[in-house]
Amino acid sequence: MTRLRAERERRGLSIAMLSHGALVNPSVVSVVERRIGVASPKFRRAVSEYFGCPEKKFFDSKGFAV
Numbered sequence: 001m002t003r004l005r006a007e008r009e010r011r012g013l014s015i016a017m018l019s020h021g022a023l024v025n026p027s028v029v030s031v032v033e034r035r036i037g038v039a040s041p042k043f044r045r046a047v048s049e050y051f052g053c054p055e056k057k058f059f060d061s062k063g064f065a066v
Contacts, residue, residue, distance in 0.1 A: 002065035004058045005033040007051055022050035038063035 008018050015033075019026035024046050031037045039047070039059055048055045060066050 002033050002035065002058070004047065004065045007053075007058070008033075011051075018047070018050070022046045032065050035065055039065065 008015070015026050015029045019029050024043050028043060032039045032043065040063070044055045044059050044063065048058060058065060
């Protein structure tokens with residue numbers, strides 16, 4: 001499980017709730033959480049700002065969820 005998914009679930013958020021709050025596409029949240037694809041810089045920034053955490057908590061230098 002990625003830290004992103006763990007944090008989302010810890011806060012009781014669905015993928016839809018996170019995507020709505022962070023203004024990102026829900027399908028991208030799913031892809032990133034499952035490490036199928038990398039997160040764009042815009043996505044990383046939006047999610048990190050939503051959670052109030054630095055990007056490096058959730059993403060590696062290539063944009064994969066950790």
